[in-house]
Amino acid sequence: MYIVTAQDMRELDRQTIERLGIPAVALMENAGRAIAEEIIKLCRRRFGGADTSAAWTLGTSRTVQDGGARQPGRTEAGALDRSPDGGAYSPGGTRGDGVYGPDGTWVGRVYGPDGAWAGRVYGPDGTWGDGVYGPDGAWAGRVYGPDGTQGTGGGPGIKRPGFTVSGDAALTLGRAGAEHWLVLVGKGNNGGDGIAAARHLREAGIAVTLVYAAAPESLAGEAALQRDAAAAMGLPAVVYGRDRVDFAACSGILDALLGTGSAGAPRGAYAELIAAANGSGKPVVSADIPSRLDADTGQTHKPCIHAAVTVCLAFLKRGLLQYPGAGNAGQVVVRSIGIPAALAREGGGPASLLTPEVLRTRLQGDVSRRRSPEGHKGTYGHVLLAAGSLSMSGAGLLAARAALRAGCGLVTWALPSMLLPYVIGAAPELMLAAAGGENGTWSAGTAAEVLRLSTGRDVTAVGPGLGRFPGDQEWLRALWEGIDAPMVIDADALNMLADSDYSSWTSRRHPVILTPHPGEMARLAGISTAEVQRDRIGLALAYAREHGVTLVLKGAHTVVATPEGEAYVNITGHPGMGTGGAGDVLTGIIAGLLAQGLNAAQAAAFGVYLHGLAGERAARQRHDPSALIAGDIIEAL
Numbered sequence: 001m002y003i004v005t006a007q008d009m010r011e012l013d014r015q016t017i018e019r020l021g022i023p024a025v026a027l028m029e030n031a032g033r034a035i036a037e038e039i040i041k042l043c044r045r046r047f048g049g050a051d052t053s054a055a056w057t058l059g060t061s062r063t064v065q066d067g068g069a070r071q072p073g074r075t076e077a078g079a080l081d082r083s084p085d086g087g088a089y090s091p092g093g094t095r096g097d098g099v100y101g102p103d104g105t106w107v108g109r110v111y112g113p114d115g116a117w118a119g120r121v122y123g124p125d126g127t128w129g130d131g132v133y134g135p136d137g138a139w140a141g142r143v144y145g146p147d148g149t150q151g152t153g154g155g156p157g158i159k160r161p162g163f164t165v166s167g168d169a170a171l172t173l174g175r176a177g178a179e180h181w182l183v184l185v186g187k188g189n190n191g192g193d194g195i196a197a198a199r200h201l202r203e204a205g206i207a208v209t210l211v212y213a214a215a216p217e218s219l220a221g222e223a224a225l226q227r228d229a230a231a232a233m234g235l236p237a238v239v240y241g242r243d244r245v246d247f248a249a250c251s252g253i254l255d256a257l258l259g260t261g262s263a264g265a266p267r268g269a270y271a272e273l274i275a276a277a278n279g280s281g282k283p284v285v286s287a288d289i290p291s292r293l294d295a296d297t298g299q300t301h302k303p304c305i306h307a308a309v310t311v312c313l314a315f316l317k318r319g320l321l322q323y324p325g326a327g328n329a330g331q332v333v334v335r336s337i338g339i340p341a342a343l344a345r346e347g348g349g350p351a352s353l354l355t356p357e358v359l360r361t362r363l364q365g366d367v368s369r370r371r372s373p374e375g376h377k378g379t380y381g382h383v384l385l386a387a388g389s390l391s392m393s394g395a396g397l398l399a400a401r402a403a404l405r406a407g408c409g410l411v412t413w414a415l416p417s418m419l420l421p422y423v424i425g426a427a428p429e430l431m432l433a434a435a436g437g438e439n440g441t442w443s444a445g446t447a448a449e450v451l452r453l454s455t456g457r458d459v460t461a462v463g464p465g466l467g468r469f470p471g472d473q474e475w476l477r478a479l480w481e482g483i484d485a486p487m488v489i490d491a492d493a494l495n496m497l498a499d500s501d502y503s504s505w506t507s508r509r510h511p512v513i514l515t516p517h518p519g520e521m522a523r524l525a526g527i528s529t530a531e532v533q534r535d536r537i538g539l540a541l542a543y544a545r546e547h548g549v550t551l552v553l554k555g556a557h558t559v560v561a562t563p564e565g566e567a568y569v570n571i572t573g574h575p576g577m578g579t580g581g582a583g584d585v586l587t588g589i590i591a592g593l594l595a596q597g598l599n600a601a602q603a604a605a606f607g608v609y610l611h612g613l614a615g616e617r618a619a620r621q622r623h624d625p626s627a628l629i630a631g632d633i634i635e636a637l
């Protein structure tokens with residue numbers, strides 16, 4: 001999935017319209033329809049029905065007793081809630097939480113032909129849904145189990161008919177009459193998207209009121225066309241500042257005030273409408289981006305919409321992945337509007353969301369972690385790690401163990417000789433090598449020993465727990481210029497780089513991966529940490545290109561940037577991973593993957609992805625994720 005800037009998006013719009021001849025208003029129509037569908041999904045989730053979106057295939061609904069009418073509540077991944085709570089039960093005593101009429105009331109029990117609860121309710125098209133409705137939205141009364149047999153009443157199964165007719169389920173809502181959405185309309189194309197969505201919502205039977213932030217006459221182009229179509233359909237419309245707007249009476253708000261064409265803090269009516277929407281307590285769905293989130297950097301101007309759902313159009317906008325904006329976007333759904341992905345690819349597609357698909361296709365990495373039946377420890381590479389000092393030996397141990405768990409064949413850990421007796425046995429799978437340092441610290445003179453040890457090794461990783469020492473910049477320079485294999489540079493070794501003019505060092509034949517956290521990145525780039533966080537993707541791209549390195553900028557949504565000018569943003573991970581040593585584990589994983597033959601971009605990207613997944617797994621295994629420690633991440637690899 002491509003991640004674009006507002007400027008990229010304008011160029012892709014232009015090419016679609018001019019090169020492919022697709023009218024701009026067709027894109028706006030698609031945008032409006034996509035937004036309306038997502039609002040309807042949200043309404044279903046809130047009022048009496050399971051969602052048919054793919055996300056629900058992973059989870060299920062937990063029902064709550066609500067004054068007699070049972071309604072599914074918020075979705076939760078994991079096992080079905082089988083606790084008795086006064087609802088309907090199958091003969092086996094399990095609760096059949098799934099069938100509601102269009103008015104949201106409980107319709108009946110769902111059983112398989114053997115009398116056992118069917119567990120899930122499938123629509124005629126085989127997708128998981130909240131009962132079956134006719135094309136007119138009325139309850140058709142048929143519910144099928146996964147095997148195609150009818151599941152109502154516990155009677156003998158009736159085979160699913162071979163011929164069915166279905167309506168536009170995505171734009172149908174049983175309880176439409178209970179909904180009234182305010183559509184906040186700006187005067188640009190974002191507003192046009194909102195008006196198009198309003199028409200589709202109205203068709204679904206949902207009451208809508210357009211709330212114009214500016215005089216409707218000020219709309220131009222496609223947005224004006226939408227304004228006129230809505231007026232011709234008789235959609236109710238008010239103008240903010242002239243007419244009264246009743247936020248209390250609505251059931252939800254579509255924010256179509258400002259999109260990728262806006263700049264600066266919201267002005268006048270826009271600011272007032274944003275503040276009112278945020279204060280209303282009603283769910284807000286944002287068209288493309290929450291109004292006055294910076295689409296590129298993720299910075300938020302005040303006030304900025306707090307959305308429950310953001311329906312991002314065509315391609316993911318950078319700002320939706322970067323904090324603080326990511327915190328304003330709620331659940332982000334990227335919807336196609338007819339702009340071909342091939343255009344983004346042609347344009348270089350500078351950034352992508354890091355998914356298994358992207359790892360396989362764009363990065364062409366083998367993410368299977370398969371072992372060859374003929375393989376032996378020599379097949380999977382040998383990591384040399386120069387790390388650890390008296391007070392920070394654990395950092396080296398974590399990195400070394402993580403490299404092994406990432407699957408490399410051998411790890412040699414070079415460390416000050418004084419530490420050897422203490423770490424022997426801590427990880428018997430490791431090989432240890434003394435690199436000077438009688439007092440438990442490193443010294444400039446150890447460079448020759450590290451260089452000797454690096455001969456024949458597939459990768460050298462330096463930094464975790466190293467500390468600073470006199471002459472350390474020259475020490476690192478010797479390794480940089482002398483090691484004839486890929487390198488991973490982390491922690492204090494990054495600070496050595498930051499203090500050096502390393503662009504004047506002899507350029508390397510093999511790649512270098514730098515893995516800074518925001519503080520280390522700030523030192524490397526000579527800016528403040530706040531400036532680093534202001535646009536992590538932009539900074540990582542610029543730094544990696546300028547310095548010819550692969551950069552892993554750690555933090556929430558780690559960014560991997562390559563010297564060729566590509567970036568990958570990772571969204572695996574867990575807040576519980578904010579714990580000492582988690583970065584050392586990442587260094588070890590990346591080194592372990594490099595040793596197995598992955599190239600720098602593959603190892604960095606797959607490394608951060610795996611590290612995040614392992615962190616999620618480790619957090620799930622603890623009763624309280626705040627108890628997670630770095631060693632847990634290694635064990636969960």
Ligand SMILES: NC(=O)C1=CN([C@@H]2O[C@H](COP(=O)(O)OP(=O)(O)OC[C@H]3O[C@@H](n4cnc5c(N)ncnc54)[C@H](OP(=O)(O)O)[C@@H]3O)[C@@H](O)[C@H]2O)[C@@H](O)CC1
Pocket residue numbers: 013024027028031186187188189190191193257258259260261262263264265266267270287288289313337
């Ligand atoms: N073919 C396409 O292009 C497609 C575009 N698409 C959609 O269009 C969106 C981009 O539309 P856009 O470029 O018209 O800009 P948009 O975000 O609506 O705002 C511009 C307006 O806001 C105003 N304004 C600006 N800053 C302001 C502020 N701080 N406070 C107050 N007002 C401010 C500015 O007024 P001005 O400064 O000119 O007086 C101008 O009128 C995009 O996000 C997506 O939703 C999709 O339909 C796909 C096809």
Ligand SMILES: [K+]
Pocket residue numbers: 190255256257258259286287288289290291
């Ligand atoms: K918006």
